Amino acid sequence: MGGPEGPLGEVATALAAGRTAAQVIDAHGRLAWVSEQMLMLAGADDDTDVGYGEHVDEVLERPLWRDLLTPEAVETLRRDLHPRLDGQTDPAAPLWVLPLGLQVGARQRSVGMLGVGLRHADGSPMGAALIYAPLLPARVLALVSEGDEAMFTRMADLSEPAKRPAAIVFADVDSSGPLSRRLPTPAYFELIRGITTAFDALVARHGGIVGKHAGDGASAYFLTEGHGSDSEAASAALRVVQGLPGAVAEVVADLAETGVDVSDEHCRLNVGAHWGADLFIGQVVTGGRLEVTALGDEVNECARVEQVAAGGQRLVSKTLVERLGEEAAAELGLRPRSLTYRMLAELTRDGGAAGGKAERDAGSLAVHDLG
CATH class of the missing domain: 3.30.70.1230 (Nucleotide cyclase, GGDEF domain)
Structure with a gap:
């Protein structure tokens, strides 16, 4: 899949340029895009069927994501995303953060997931971007980047x-x-x-x-x-x-x-x-x-x-x-x-x-x- 078109495609392009581990979900709760970095973490590639077009509930049941996300992370994501995708949260607060556990290389790693609610220019829901990053202080990240x-x-x-x-x-x-x-x-x-x-x-x-x-x-x-x-x-x-x-x-x-x-x-x-x-x-x-x-x-x-x-x-x-x-x-x-x-x-x-x-x-x- 080449990626979503229109405004969601622009979001995906920006996230890809930032080399982030990220996912984009459309306004109907369907998986629209997964970044290359996220695919690498999951042990997948561009040819892997990751669940594009499926609702996030179905996506989270796939072995690929079950292997990457801890059981607690799967349930946390499911519980947190539903009200946001259903429009039950305040649109004036489009950002949220969740601590999650990933299983990478037979080891569990704690990451922070930054969720960004996406809306069209007229205010109607467009979807959400989920961005995963290490829970490390900036000074530690700066040291690693050297x-x-x-x-x-x-x-x-x-x-x-x-x-x-x-x-x-x-x-x-x-x-x-x-x-x-x-x-x-x-x-x-x-x-x-x-x-x-x-x-x-x-x-x-x-x-x-x-x-x-x-x-x-x-x-x-x-x-x-x-x-x-x-x-x-x-x-x-x-x-x-x-x-x-x-x-x-x-x-x-x-x-x-x-x-x-x-x-x-x-x-x-x-x-x-x-x-x-x-x-x-x-x-x-x-x-x-x-x-x-x-x-x-x-x-x-x-x-x-x-x-x-x-x-x-x-x-x-x-x-x-x-x-x-x-x-x-x-x-x-x-x-x-x-x-x-x-x-x-x-x-x-x-x-x-x-x-x-x-x-x-x-x-x-x-x-x-x-x-």
């Missing part, structure tokens, strides 16, 4: 954990202990914040998903399903690996200009990159955070690769490099047929704790230093 929208969209697509092939990147600051002791704490904080921001920006630019941040460490995933092929996902990850030294150098230079005694030789990132053919990836949502995490042997192996890297090494696994097609490799300036690899066990750190774990968990992994 994030990368495309990144958040990719994260939202992972509400259902599943097996997904992906490239993995782990990075942390080399010799961070001595560096943190040498620099004033505020300056060290600014340095780590700058590096983390630069890492996230690179990942976002190349279509990846930021994983966990822990101290001065960061991780990211580049999913095949988001890039179209294994080669493109591997290429995106390697572009980030190639771009990290320059990004960190800019952060260091900006901090040095403020008078902080720090230089490139003091601050390098150790990087490990690997391929996971069968990772289990999905959202982890708690009261304090939303993040995407991945589980699988290759994630642990990539962590060991990064732990073995030293002095700003960028170690990439043979498994990852060999996912590249010829064209993707050429664009990266790589010649996979001429690269040589070493076993991770050969690079372990003098038998230390990190080296021992790496040799045990991923010692036979073949890696190449892009540095």
Whole structure:
């Protein structure tokens, strides 16, 4: 259905332009339009029969809406809409708000529904617009809006954990202990914040998903399903690996200009990159955070690769490099047929704790230093 015509169509067009989760109901209580955002929340698309032309009572009985709205929300909507659609409310008070519960991604979320009574120029009823929005203070919404929208969209697509092939990147600051002791704490904080921001920006630019941040460490995933092929996902990850030294150098230079005694030789990132053919990836949502995490042997192996890297090494696994097609490799300036690899066990750190774990968990992994 292309959408309603006339004044109701103008309302629908305005709501669509605002990218709101919304519905439009005509003067007879029939569903006239549902926004793309609302369809996405409901797990539907433009071809799904959502109940256009049916009375709202029938629409609310459809499994699609029963799955999205909690039982309490269904009854609240039904009870609230009837008097408004029947003209039993004051036309001078066309706005109303209801708190409702939605069931999205197997979790219940509280939203506010803003109802707007619609009337023709002569005052006759035209219908109603129902607009759904999160029950969050403006300052919290402003904080969320600072994030990368495309990144958040990719994260939202992972509400259902599943097996997904992906490239993995782990990075942390080399010799961070001595560096943190040498620099004033505020300056060290600014340095780590700058590096983390630069890492996230690179990942976002190349279509990846930021994983966990822990101290001065960061991780990211580049999913095949988001890039179209294994080669493109591997290429995106390697572009980030190639771009990290320059990004960190800019952060260091900006901090040095403020008078902080720090230089490139003091601050390098150790990087490990690997391929996971069968990772289990999905959202982890708690009261304090939303993040995407991945589980699988290759994630642990990539962590060991990064732990073995030293002095700003960028170690990439043979498994990852060999996912590249010829064209993707050429664009990266790589010649996979001429690269040589070493076993991770050969690079372990003098038998230390990190080296021992790496040799045990991923010692036979073949890696190449892009540095």
